Amino acid sequence: MIHRRRWAATGALVFVMAVLAGCGSDPGGGAAAQADPPATPTARELDALALETGALPERDGTDPAGRYGRRYEGGSDRLCLVPDEAGGADYRFGAETRIGQEEMCRGTGSARRAGDKLLLRFDGAGKNCLIVARYEGDKIVLPGSLDLNCTVLCSSRGSLAGVSFPRLDHDGAAARAMEDGGGRPLCR
Numbered sequence: 001m002i003h004r005r006r007w008a009a010t011g012a013l014v015f016v017m018a019v020l021a022g023c024g025s026d027p028g029g030g031a032a033a034q035a036d037p038p039a040t041p042t043a044r045e046l047d048a049l050a051l052e053t054g055a056l057p058e059r060d061g062t063d064p065a066g067r068y069g070r071r072y073e074g075g076s077d078r079l080c081l082v083p084d085e086a087g088g089a090d091y092r093f094g095a096e097t098r099i100g101q102e103e104m105c106r107g108t109g110s111a112r113r114a115g116d117k118l119l120l121r122f123d124g125a126g127k128n129c130l131i132v133a134r135y136e137g138d139k140i141v142l143p144g145s146l147d148l149n150c151t152v153l154c155s156s157r158g159s160l161a162g163v164s165f166p167r168l169d170h171d172g173a174a175a176r177a178m179e180d181g182g183g184r185p186l187c188r
Helices: 002-023 043-053 148-153 172-177
Strands: 066-072 075-083 090-099 103-114 117-122 130-135 139-141 164-169
Touching: 066 172, 075 164, 075 172, 103 148
Parallel strands: none
Antiparallel strands: 066 075, 066 164, 075 090, 090 103, 103 117, 117 130, 130 139, 139 164
16 A cells, blocks of 8 residues: 555656656757747837826827926925927926925026927036936926036935926916925026
8 A cells, every 4th residue: 555655656756757857848959839928018009008098198298387396204396397488399497306404406497398308407506417307297207317517406415316206287377486495486
């Protein structure tokens, strides 16, 4: 009786090992024949579906002008974007990030839209700072690393790197009236 169980267990083990050994080999010498993976939609198809259903705003048809920002424990981020008086694809912007009472970044300048990018060129002390931000229709996202020329816009430990500004509204008048943390106009 014990012999039969041992023989059955050994036989089962040999069978499993044979199956596993055959999984990685290709006796024909060519590429292993594999079943086609199930069809999955591409990222482009998913984006198109999301736009069609309204889950994502169509950024090409959305004017980026408006107010952006958020408050969080210990700080806030604000950005306003208004059409430049010259018109066209040019804008004026103001941006401020605050971390606590001491650390901050602040700057104003001109912006130009290029597809899904916003080219932010700062004025004044930050005139050599150019940031290529991503415009996603419902938010503006700054890259995770910035030119060293942008450090003049910030206090010792402040940074604009990686800041995301969610859209608050499309209201141009409210964007023009937006103020920084000190009560000064942010967008002029």
